[in-house]
Amino acid sequence: MADEKDDTRELMKTASGKRLTQILTEDYLNVHRKASEGAFVVWVAIVVPVELFKGFDNVVFAVPESHAALSAAKGVGMLQCEKAEHSGYSMDICSYARIDIGTMMSGGKDSPTFGLPRPHLLVSDNNNCSLLVKWFDIYHREWDVPHFILDVPFCYEMQKETDLRYIVTQFKDLIKTIETLSGQKFNIDQAKEALKNSSEAAKQYKRFIDCAVHRPSGITAFDSFVQMAPLLTSRGRPEVAEHFRLLADETEERIKNSQFPVPNEKYRLLWDSIAPWHQLRKMSTRLAGLDANIIAASYTSCLGGIEGSYEFIQEYREGDPLESLARIQNFSVCPYGMDLRFKAMSWAASHYGIDGFVFASNRSCKVYSVMQMDLQKWITEDLGIPSIMIDVDHADVRKYNEESAFLRIEALLESIDAGRARAKI
Amino acid sequence: MFDMVESVKRAKGKGTKVIGCFPLYPPLELIHSFGLLPVVLWDMKEGVGILKESDRHLQSFTCSVARRLMEFVISEEGSLLDGLMMYNACDTLRNMPEIINRGLKEKGRTLPLLKLHVPMVSPNQTNATGYLADRIREMIAEIESTFGVRFSLERFLASVRLYNKIRKLCQEMEDLVAAGKMSYMDFSRRIRNGYFIVPEDQLSELENALKEAQSGSTKNIPDGKKIIVSGILPPPDALCAVIEQSGMKVAGNDVSSQARSYGYIPKETDDPAAYYADFYRNHYPCTTILYSSDDRLKALNALIEKRGARGLIIVGEKFCEYEYLEMPFIIKMLEQKNITTLQLEIATDDDDNVEALRTRIEAFSELIR
Secondary structure: OOOOOOOOOHHHHOHHHHHHHHHHHHHHHHHHHHHHOOOEEEEEOOOOOHHHHHHOOOEEEEOHHHHHHHHHHOOOHHHHHHHHHHOOOOOOOOHHHHHHHHHHHOOOOOOOOOOOOOOOEEEEEOOOOOHHHHHHHHHHHHHOOOEEEEOOOOOOOOOOHHHHHHHHHHHHHHHHHHHHHHOOOOOHHHHHHHHHHHHHHHHHHHHHHHHHOOOOOOOOHHHHHHHOHHHHHOOOOHHHHHHHHHHHHHHHHHHHOOOOOOOOOOEEEEEEOOOOHHHHHHHHHHHHHOOEEEEEEHHHHOOOOOOOOOOOOOOOOOOOHHHHHHHHHHOOOOOOOHHHHHHHHHHHHHHHOOOEEEEEEOOOOHHHHOOHHHHHHHHHHHHOOOEEEEEOOOOOHHHOOHHHHHHHHHHHHHHHHHHHHHHHO | OOOHHHHHHHHHHOOOOEEEEOOOOOOHHHHHHOOOEEEEOOOOOOOOOOOOOHHHOOOOOOOHHHHHHHHHHHOHHHHHOOEEEEEOOOHHHHHHHHHHHHHHHHOOOOOOEEEEOOOOOOOOOOOOHHHHHHHHHHHHHHHHHHHOOOOOHHHHHHHHHHHHHHHHHHHHHHHHHHOOOOOHHHHHHHHHHHOOOOHHHHHHHHHHHHHHHHOOOOOOOOOOEEEEEEEOOOOOHHHHHHHHHOOEEEEEEEEOOOHHHHOOOOOOOOOHHHHHHHHHHOOOOOOOOHHHHHHHHHHHHHHHHHHOOOEEEEEEEOOOHHHHHHHHHHHHHHHHOOOEEEEEEEOOOOOOOHHHHHHHHHHHHHHOO
């Protein structure tokens, strides 16, 4: 069976890695400290517009999904999953949810962040995952904490004006709810400032992931998996925008100095799924040994885009921040309809010069995975680019078999070679 | 034996256009009011045996509801359908429209697909009545333009009355099951068949079944320890038999295709927007209607008390995480009230594997006080 170790160590050795650690550590420490000092604590789904919370002076937020990913990357995912399973939660439930429930049930024991401070409000968002509503309902019932559900119509196409209005109405109700529960007043200018910071961070992040265009690529998708964290947990902070600016600068500089993660890169691959958090180092190292690099992922590349676009189109300068935040609910950290995902992946294939696709069928994320069989056929037939499907669970290492996965990956590389040989004839 | 495909064919033979509706709670009355026949594509194990087509499109960790739906729509029988209708019932089902379109395209077919977004916000949190009203109006316009039909207030009201009568009869039939005048297996079959017949015929069949059961002409139902069953789909017939053979009697249900579908009777009105605001807002609690699931435990407790039940069998749909996430809390709360619980899982091969569950069911029966 694959083992679980801290899979972020290697990636954290760079200057940007250290800065990232500092931002994340600060954020987790702050949320604990402020909570202990009486701040109003909100737990959110990753796509909840946390910039709204910056409109309050003493509201802090925590992101259980990110905490679960971190736990898996730090090697305690399975341990936390087992705690949830022993309490009656099925092994077929999303591993993020099981990790989080396991952490909650043990009062934060074994968590790399000492758990998360108990919330005063839960805010879920069914845009990227309806299941998360059910997961938050557990805390809502166990702890008697109010649960606010943001209902966002699923993104099959361009957002309709009526849907945008509906989402804005809910944001207004969310603000009122926090005002009522926390006794604090919302300041829209602070939210605007936070949104500007988020917008700038996303723009600089796009610069960073575009370093994959270079041959050999300046990054691996595994770098983007790790680096995306503050876009989820620390949005709205100016330090995050600055971090991504420096990260992009450093990465571009490394390219100029011919420093590449896979110097003899022969195969440029695209990953379609959430990150395999328990395999970051192992998978990237083994791939590098094969001169293969997963240079991009649908999971991380779509951040900053909208409706199947990989390009940065979330720039915010002025105007109603609620409308802007409602508009980008249709970006989603991945799951949108198949037509849009095909559009996004086709564009990426051409933009990054992709040689092969790795579809990671992830039973912990049905909304991402159910459609991959057709998407794979469509991509392969229309683009003529070979692909494979492997079984992965993003956070439960027990549902991953390294040898089976690499058997397929090696077959993919052979298929790419065969295609190249045919092209020469 | 009832044949769902033949039943749909008979309706088609009379010139009725058939709309295949995704589960769980689509706006049946609205579709019916246009003279179309809505059939809800679930609980189809008798009509969809193998999953050859579906397996080419969906991973094995997809629930049997979605896999059978896919199989039916893209297989030969699916050509009986004139359109599809879906709403945002769960993460799996919301991915299905585009997968189905791809599957149909491979077969050289297309089907019009109507999509509805049902607001999932709590009414205490955000007033979504206006948003839903807009969606219903859009759906009416889309049905009109797609199928060349016209909306009528009178016909809508008539359809509302028809479906409400059916709901009421289903409730009465459940009472007869609880009273031991009809077996739960028989009840389940009748409800299941109802999804694939013209509602006017369903009404007659329910009336006849009720008369028959009330007159006592049905075979004597063995008595047993009263239990409630809960799940997305009812226990398969083979499992119902094992439950009875183990000395228990199903006295009530909290099943999506049964009580959760007929448990609430909306107010009759000719205004579709007002009707569906009431229909969804006050719906019998279900894990998939996100804002309603807080009331699920309350509804279960009320049902257990009303039926005098001492046990609950949860017939979990394999891979339905919605149900999985609610169960531990519900079990904990019920066990505090000395209600014995048993959690089972059913999947696509449920009828074949039911014997593997017999020992657990027998042990469960022994534990009920």
